[in-house]
Amino acid sequence: MNLAKKHAMKTAMSMIRNMMISAVLLTLGAWPARAASEADYKTALAAAEAAEKEAGQLRNKWTTTEVELAAAKKAAAAGDFDGAIRAAREADALAKASIFQATSEKERWKDMEIR
Amino acid sequence: MRATATGDTTEVQALIQHPMDTGLVKDAQGQIIPAHFIQQLTFEHNGKTVFLANWGTAVSKDPYVKFSFKGANKGDDLRISWVDNKGATDNTTAKIQ
Amino acid sequence: MNLDRTSATRRLVLKGAGSVALIGAGVYLGFETGFGILPALAAANGKYPEEAFKQKSDADAIKALYGKTAEASDKVKLDAPEIAENGAVVPIAVATTLPDVTSISFFVSENPNALAASYVIPAGTVPAIANRLKMAKTCNVIAIVESSGKLFSATKEVKVTVGGCGG
Amino acid sequence: MFRTILCPAFAALAAAALACVAASAIAASDKADPKTNAGINPVADATAFRKFFTDKFPKVKLEEFVNGPYSMDEDLHKQWEEKEQFAPYEFALETGKDMFSTPFRNGKTYADCFPNGGIGIRQNYPYFDEKEGKVVTLELALNRCREANGEAPYSYVKDEMASLTAYMAFTSRSKPMDIRIPNDPRALEAYENGKRYFYTRRGQLNFSCATCHVQSPGEHIRAEILAPALGILNAMPIYRSEWSGMGTTSRRFITCNSQTRAVPLEPQSDEYRDVEYFLSYVANGLPISGPGARP
Helix, strand or coil, X not given: CHHHHHHHHHHHHHHHHHHHHHHHHHHXXXXXXXXXXXXXXXXXXXXXXXXXXXHHHCCCCEHHHHHHHHHHHHHHHCCCHHHHHHHHHXXXXXXXXXXXXXXXXXXXXXXXXXX | CEEEEECXXXXXXXXXXXXXXXXXXXXXXXXXXXXXCEEEEEEEECCEEEEEEEECCXXXXXXXXXXXXXCCCCCCEEEEEEEECCCCEEEEEEECC | CHHHCCCHHHXXXXXXXXXXXXXXXHHHHHHHHCCCCCCCCCCCCCCCCHHHXXXXXXXXXXXXXXXXXXXXXXXXXXXXXXXXXXXXXXXXXXXXXXXXXXXXXEEECCCCCCEEEEEECCCCECCEEEEEECCCCCEEEXXXXXXXXXXXXXXXXXXXCCECCCC | CCCECCHHHHHHHHHHHHHHHHHHXXXXXXXXXXCCCCCCCHHHHHHHHHHHHHHHCCCCCHHHHHHHHHHCCHHHHHHHHHHHHCCCCHHHHHHHHHHHHCCCCCCCCHHHCCHHHHCCCHHHCCEEECCCCEEECHHHHHHHHHHHCCCCCCCCCCHHHHHHHHHHHHHCCCCECCCCCCCCHHHHHHHHHHHHHXXXXXXXXXXXXXXXXXXXXXXXXXXXXXXXXXXXXXXXXXEECCCCEEXXXXXXXXXXXXXXXXXXXXXXXXXXXXXXXHHHHCCCCCECCCCEEEC
């Protein structure tokens, strides 16, 4: 059940992404797809890095987020923007999850406390 | 090294600071760390070898060995010498307590 | 267990280990200069069994080292852990009541080279040894004792896995 | 057979659960963060903490808890006793002893920075420094001593620091841990902050220190056996066969973080100092057994 919800969320996010991509394509007219996905990669990366920065402020970054961010940059450098976008989105999801973990744990830690 | 005589038997414990690299391990940069391990270890008491160890690459880092032998008493010297796979050698002597 | 270890042996160890450690460190540093050549060893067959250490399987290693096969014997007491706390440092010891023992060897069957260590036991030395060996993975540890020309062995399986939860 | 915590499977579930819960919660407004109105009561905590472990392991004597995994399993205990005959931390102890007496360039030594010349005082660390308003750990004090005498500080996770703390711990062997919390709200807050860090889940595996060391000490985690949280820092610094080298408290915290896939903080950052303060306080009365050997 959880996994289904996760996919739902992912497809929802990618739908928004697709709409953005198509919007960008329209405005740029016949610009080749390669450049458009680079711009899109930049927005995805910026979102992921912002989320990761917030996770940092909450002192709760995950190592896997860092790995995905690095993978995104590496893929982008090699020109593979589809891979880069996928990795950036994954990093974004992980960063958001770590933010949620930090905020929810503010209270939930007491459940395990020995009293 | 610790050598303690109780009655006629002397118990010897030796701990030697040595990396004992097997030559099969890679370091952080992915380079193979060359094999570098003690091959032969000899313990002599009054010139007579009381113990001889031939070690392969499967001996732990900072190698340790314990054995005991008869016919020595407190105050005698116990000489330990070792040779490694590069042919380098060294020795040290300890008093039997 | 080690709480009362502030007694004399501890200080002695520091002194004793000190000399070894310093020498050891010296040697460790001095290796590059490679001073000293391989001294001729006077001990009985003190030659380093190069061939035996190259063998892969324990059977070949035993043959290369002793040229004969061993039979299991309960007189060879092999002391090794059920589950090794860590594959890099496995405490293994052997003791035997067999008469005039001349050599004791340890084999770790699944290591890249089975022969781990081989000891020459001159007369007057008690046939009991403890040492710490490396084990690649879960496998049999075999101790061989050569007593008056015949080979006796004891075998025990030691479980080895990595620890921790994995980052 | 031993019950093993299958980390990878658990990790996938944890991440999935978190990710989808995250989606629904992002919309929900973040609840106001109620100030912990319940009074912070370290004394009650310590008694409850100790009782939890003595109830859970009635056969383990109180002072045995400081031996961590070795107090949890007979076969491991035997291996440990063998190792203790000539322990692998002997070299660090030896180097630490020499370093401790070697004067700095300005002629002073560590003895001048510490009460009683630094001998037999490890059981009072970490302490709360009222001037600074923060917890000061032994490792921090050592580096501050070096800096005060014009020397470069050591890395908190490398051998030099481990050798120094090994020697200082050795001089306090079998002395009961004796951590005091002064009557200062900042000290209580630091203690509470340490406790919160100890129980907070982190990393993609969503584990807290308590998940392993309170819920499942004595259990196997692959080959290793988890140590109980009671007295878990009493044997620091430790020679770990896994690292085939010495490990300071800082190194242990950092590696534990990365094992749960949480990005470690800077060594000696406030959270680490506070959690060391909390863990040492609740281990008051248990003997110091450092330096220790561990799997």
